[in-house]
Amino acid sequence: MNYISTRGNVGEVGFIDAVLMGLADDGGLLIPKQIPRLSEAELTSWSKLDYKGLALEIFSRYINEEIPQDELKELIEASYSTFRDSDITPVRKLNDNSYVLELFHGPTFAFKDVALQFLGNLYSYIARKRNSIINILGATSGDTGASAIEGVRGKEGIRISILHPHQRVSKVQELQMTTVDDANVLNLAVKGNFDDCQTLIKELFADVEFKNKYHLRAINSINFARILAQTVYYFFAYFQVTADAPGEKVNFSVPTGNFGDIFAGYLAKQMGLPVNKLILATNENNILERFIKEGVYQPGEFHITHSPSMDIQIASNFERYLFYLYNEDASQVADLMRQFKTEGKIVIDSEKLKQVQADFAAHGVKNDECLDAIRTTYESTGYLLDPHTACGIAASSPYTGSDELTVTLATAHPAKFDESIQLVNIKQEFPVQISQLFDKPQYQTVVEHSKADVVEHIVKLYQA
Template sequence: MEYISTRGNVGKIGFIDAFLMGLADDGGLLVPNEIPAVSAEKLKQWQNLSYQELVLEIFSLYTNDEIPQEDLKQLVNDSYATFRDPQVTPVRKLKDGLFLLELFHGPTFAFKDIALQFMGQLYTYVSKKLNKKIHILGATSGDTGASAIQGVRGKEGIKICILHPNGKVSKVQELQMTTVQDENVLNLSVEGNFDDCQRIIKDLFADLDFKSNNHLCAINSINFVRIMAQTVYYFYSYFQVVKETGVEQPLNFSVPTGNFGDIFAGYLAKRMGLPVNKLILATNENNILERFIHEGVYKPGDFRTTYSPSMDIQVASNFERYLYYVLGEDAAQIRELMDSFKRNGEIVIGGEALALVQAEFAAHGVQGQECLDTITKYKAETGYLLDPHSACGVSATEVRSGQGEVTVSLATAHPAKFNEAIELCGIEQEFPEQIASLFNKPQRQTMVDGSQEEIVRELVKFYNA
């Protein structure tokens, strides 16, 4: 297994080099040069594995034995040892035909923990093995930052800086990042929105001299290891639903998404051989991706602040990976499209390519009141409390799932992380102790304007301290 860029100007590289490169040096995104195929026979062999055992099987398809098997096993076990459920990502039945994949049992109560706890362990491993300084730089719409910080806080040889949009994450998300006092952690609270933060991150990674001189490594889903780790729970949940229903059939997966990373992991799982019917893309009022699925037009609009802030994203960083595959792995065409997008602010596809998109995906943009109504409805009817992102996923299943189909909807966060929306539903919830204790801790963050120059100054000062 070797890795190449969607834009075609990075030679084939190995797994660890791809992990450390993060964003491809030509500005594209790294992908495997060949998607591994998993046979029906192999799926049967995997169906009774524990989550950790399944991780090892899937990772082994991508890592080229660059990490000795015993070391990889230790990394995996350490990554998931802190999860509160022994299944790591358990599946709950909400009603006939609808299952909920709970992805919030990690240390920061969000789905980002699944990949980022492993990436934290892997960065620590690589830093020690290669005697290499690692400076992690990332942007967050709320959950990535807390999870990434949790994965590497206090680790020798590693520093981490996270940009988050000031006032545009939930209070709990902010506290999970800014109450961490370890000296190897810097939180920059940026005036602007997540797209502004993400654009600055991409620009800094595209500056190859700055990237090299400052030992930059990526934690966002521009890093393929994020995607690789997230494919596992698609396979795992499929096996759990088959056991529950006793029927082997392709499943729908409904995925709350803003950056296209989590749903791209589902697409990758399908390409590997997982029996998937439709991937249902659930967005909120920032519904650029919904319009793309329906019309083939990818064009950012006016940014909206919503009840599901982790999805308040207009420019999805993983979208380029999907374009690469749906347009026939044509790197020259991707270069041209992304250059055009930078100039004109839109991408348009049609014909056979759009037909293929619509064969693989469905989409629904969940409006604010619809999100709150879904939370209220399912609490009343089932006793289950959905966070607003998970509610968008469930709401989309009601609109886009066909008669007789079975759907797994991804529950991406614990409701305690988004109490602002829960209170609007007239629901009082009890916070887990780990979250309740955050409100009594001092915060540490640096306020910056949205200029790249000021952010660079803070980064250089932090990295050289």
């Protein structure tokens, strides 16, 4: 399997080189040259596998023999042995047509662990095989940073710097990142929002000379390995739900800000998983909802919400979908992205909008609607949602028919967002791993929203 850029100006590269490149050198995103298509027989065979076995089958389709099968199996085992549930991502039934897919059983209680435990081990594997230093640089709206740090902390040959928006993540998210006192970890709190952090990261990766000089590697979902790892749980959940209800139509409702998690679902569907609807749940920062409903992709007024990990206006994985929407025409994608950079928006025609609306449904969840979903779900089922999952539940209601089942991706444990849970007067008991964080000292550096300021600090780490 080779990988190409959405903008067409990068030669074909293998899986490991694609992982190391992260953001394509032409500013685009790397995608597989072909999406593997599965037969009905393969799907039937896969439905009997456990999570790790399913991951091995899916990863193998995209990695080929670049990583020998026995070594890939060891990477998968090491990555998912850290999860607290034997199913890795268990499915829970809420009512007759509503399920949640719990993605928060990893070390940092967030769905990002599913991909970043694997990517951390993969980077460590590559560093050993190539005898090289890997300098990871990433931005986070809260969960990616903690998961990324947990995935690589203490690993030989790897250093990591994470940017997060200063005082705009939950307290638990902040503590999970900043209580790590390891020599290979740097936390930078940027005065600004997540989009400011993400823009800085993209600028640094787009500077190919700087990127190559300091061996910068991506941990954000611009790295295709992240998308690949997230694809697995769509297959796993579908097989779990249809085992109890064979032949039922299955939707997925996906809380999303960066378009990565729902793009993983789109990829699974393109591979042949018979997903009925992909429901995109946003909050009041609803640029993606407007695109799906109106065909206009344009940042609007920024809102601080009860679901802070989705307080994102510019979705870094959106370009991958554009590539397929425009029939894999990289020149058109490059033109669209140039237009977005100069004009601040992308507008698609009515025929393309029909295709978008065939691929996705969308709903932007208001703050009150989010809190109401937490309250009513708890009262009716006893199940406590975090605010991002609550957005997914709220978005699923108008799009779930009487003859359909919807699986909502539960992206984080509610303890990570107690500020929101307190607003509906629900008291929760923190897992011991989270409650212990409040007694630990913090290690972070507050910086201006300035490329020069960020570069000064990360270079010190990478030259150490």
